[in-house]
Amino acid sequence: MAKQDSGGYRGAALRLLAKQGVSVGDSVRIATEDGEMSGVLMPRYESASEDYISIKLKSGYNTGILVGRIKSITKLQKSERAKAAKASEITESEGRPKIALISTGGTIASKIDYRTGGVHAALSASELYSSVPELANHASIDPEVLLSEYSENLKPEHWTMIADKVAEKVKNGKYRGVIVSHGTDTMHYTAAALSFALQGLPIPVVLVGAQRSSDRPSSDAALNLLWATVFAAKSKYAGVFVAMHADASDDAIACHVGTRVRKNHTSRRDAFESIDATPVALVRNNVVEMQKSEIKLAKRSENNLVAKTKFDDRVALLKYYPGFDPRLIDHTAKAGYRAIILEGTGLGHVSKECFPALKKAVDAGIMVFMTSQCIWGRVRMTVYDTGRDLLDIGLIPLSDMISETATVKAMWALANSDDAKKVMQENLANEISASIPL
Amino acid sequence: MTIDPASLELKVGFEIHQQLATRSKLFCSCSCEEAQKYDRSFVRKLRPTQSELGAYDPAAMFEFSKMRTVEYHTAFGSSCLVEADEEPPHDVSKEALETALIFSLALHSKVMDEVHIMRKLVIDGSNTTGFQRTMLVASGGYLDVAGKRVGVQSICLEEDAAKLIGDDKGIRKFGLDRLGVPLVEIALEPVTGKPDEIMQVALTLGRLLRASKRVARGLGSIRQDVNVSVQNGAVVEVKGVQQLDQLVKIIEHEMQRQHGLIVIAEKLKERKVDVSKVGERIEDVTDILGKAQSKIVKKILDGGGLFRAIRVPGFAAMIGFEPYPDIRIGKELGKLVRFYDLDGVFHSDELPNYGITQQQVAAVMSRLQASGNDAFVIVGGPEDKAKFASDAIVRRLQAAINGVPAETRAATPDGKTVFLRPRPGPARMYPETDIPTIPATDSMRKALADKVPRSWDEIVDSLAKKYNLNKKLASQIFDSDYLGVFEEIAGMTKVRPTFVASKLTEDITSLQRQGLDVSVLTDGIIKDIFAKLDAGAIAKESVNIIFEKMMKNEAKTVDEAIKAAGASSIGDEELDKGLDRIIDDNMAVVKEKGMSALSTLMGRAMAEYRGKSDGQKINAMIKDKLQKLVK
Known part of the structure; x- marks a missing residue:
């Protein structure tokens, strides 16, 4: 059996199946020392023990049978391809705003193959509409699959690809907004990357994901996608946003500015929060409710797009902790990094033991920026001796820039400016708050 | 039948x-x-x-x-x-x-x-x-x-x-x-x-x-x-049977209902009814019913609803036909539309009625171009719901020729069943990929072998022996919800286990049969009552009274119940004086009957002191006093 046909089986189980000429999806009868069982051979997950084979019984339950107990396997019927559900026909009516949907991974819309239990992305326009039929009421969606990656596998080079694709859609001119569906783990990094790479956006670019996969009835994907679409279509403002649940209810989604947002929970639907700001908008029941915010947003069509989509990944994000070994700074410097974002304590501190290593790095021409691991609030390095000493060494404080945003910005600044140090301290895309509300 | x-x-x-x-x-x-x-x-x-x-x-x-x-x-x-x-x-x-x-x-x-x-x-x-x-x-x-x-x-x-x-x-x-x-x-x-x-x-x-x-x-x-x-039927799943005594009734009801539906199907076949024609003609009859003096009709019209009439060829007298009491297609339709939050459904076999006149019935028949052999069903409600409901009614009537539809029904407290939803198609199951599969190894199984419970008989026998109960009482306490609390009370007090067991089974069951709320008697409350009995703070006779007060929600705590029942024990001295008073009051009887006055005196005394003192003790004291008097 070729690798793709093995259905995740390995070792003895794979040999047994190969010998009997049975493959995933076939109906089989399996005789063991305790009797017989019939069912459909199911795939095994790669990480599951290789000593069992999985079948789906007539009752719908899956069960594993120990290979060592199997006396014989008889193939009853060859695998029948499950018939694809007929996609509902949507008549394209004129007048609905056109929205481009770029998929990068994370299945915002998917369907289950009940035969094998596998989940497949459903990304054609008709599949999207049959998954979230209400979408058709709000927009005419133009979907395109760009990447199929878990977001933890995305790298700065992928940000470039995504930014280029968004720029292409924006330049096309026919879209009212662009939606980027994205795995949630690093969605805030990509949001920051797009915010710097695509300045002067004339339309909203909305990143959207799901904390519960879309194969379950309780998925947050549909509501997120639906209200993100409404925001993309109706928002008076342009820029890069992240649209996710505002709380545990399927009610409102919050729209966060791309540089001010962070994933703050591993699993909750409302994992994404605006840092040092309130979300700029809530969307519920087809209505965009702009929130009072210190953040200044650009109006739609106010600007012209300036796309600078390169990133230099020679930036390290180091988190300080009690016992932090200053040699980590030395190693980073030696490894060829051009900038270090140091996530210090409180107002922007690290222990004095780090001073010599930091001085060495700065003297070697490496830019060292300070952010705070407190997540909320600004660094202020003139309040205590330590901060003042660090400023004297040449560390550059980054106000209330989120560490992750600072890391992305440094990668962008290094690739697109001769004076990254200056660029880092300028407020380009609301990454620095003028004032933080109480 | x-x-x-x-x-x-x-x-x-x-x-x-x-x-x-x-x-x-x-x-x-x-x-x-x-x-x-x-x-x-x-x-x-x-x-x-x-x-x-x-x-x-x-x-x-x-x-x-x-x-x-x-x-x-x-x-x-x-x-x-x-x-x-x-x-x-x-x-x-x-x-x-x-x-x-x-x-x-x-x-x-x-x-x-x-x-x-x-x-x-x-x-x-x-x-x-x-x-x-x-x-x-x-x-x-x-x-x-x-x-x-x-x-x-x-x-x-x-x-x-x-x-x-x-x-x-x-x-x-x-x-x-x-x-x-x-x-x-x-x-x-x-x-x-x-x-x-x-x-x-x-x-x-x-x-x-x-x-x-x-x-x-x-x-x-x-x-x-x-x-x-039943034979020639389909499998009907009844959900939510909570008590065993409900079960027999439900099985009997289903047996009757399913057989009834089969009888109806046979009649339809005898008549050679073509069910594919059901619902070929569906008309809006809102204007006809609008003039009806019917509360239901008025309510639906006030809510902006409309009425749809469905022609049901060949079904005259069959929708209302009852092979068994209360088993008829009409009733099934009523329950079916309830699924859509509607309650306005009428059929020709029950009309004229409900404020709908013969003239209106005739007008509906004529609009549907229905003949004398035909029946009709009218459903009223908001437009979308009425549409869904009339589709469902057509499907249900068409299915009538096959007898019993496979469906999921819910058990009702009175031992009947009502339509809940159509039976789901093939099981919709897929793997829960968030949790790895679990091997059930031989060693796991062997380790559990000695935890396999003994049989019910063995356990009841050992209960009977341990607490000196008769087998009936032992099985009752085992089957009840109070086995755990019974064993705790038996362990912590000197109250006789037989007494505890009978209170927790016979007495509570009888109060429950009177419709009282048994859920208020938590284990904590039950233990409190028996602890008070053990300490002599209440008399044996009070236990049942306290149960009753609490189950009637006349008291929130055991102390409140004791107070409300006036069940706190009285001291020996007070009782002694009280009994003397009762004997004085009835001296004529004592003089006339001698020792035989005991039963009269006992009756009077218990009327006053039930729950406040132990009956046997009162009996002994009166007997003693009488003996002294009669001598």
């Missing part, structure tokens, strides 16, 4: 859902305790996943569209992010899995080599995820019931659903305290026989589970689904 179950080939299959008494829920560390009050709430909208769109009956899809908003209520301690579907499930509770394995061994069932956790799609909002997590633990095996061997189909371990706490038409409300409580589901092979013989099967299985001392007790802790079929 009486029915012989054997001639109908009555077959009944049980699925028992038994809550387990584990320390934590199946997929998290929350307690299984019922919440006393809820602190927080959130709302969700479930939606069918793509494959479900094609797979669900239109009725089920409609249910979705009408109640997509579900409100969940949570309480600290009994639910966490897992129940809110805000965190992936934890590993399966080891204690719950062990219990399921022990039951499998007790039922001689074959344990799976590797247990796979599945998601079974449930779309009514009772699970925050939109599916119920369930796993097949064992299959096959048997249960011996009074000399008969009943086959076991499967033993599954699954999570209980959230508890419905309100249903305001558009919004369903659920409490999350029950969601995730471990349940063992045991499905038995269908059995034949008389309803009461069949009930023995459920009783025996329930006793076996209880014998393990690993199951929850109390109302709702065991639920039976029953699959009932």
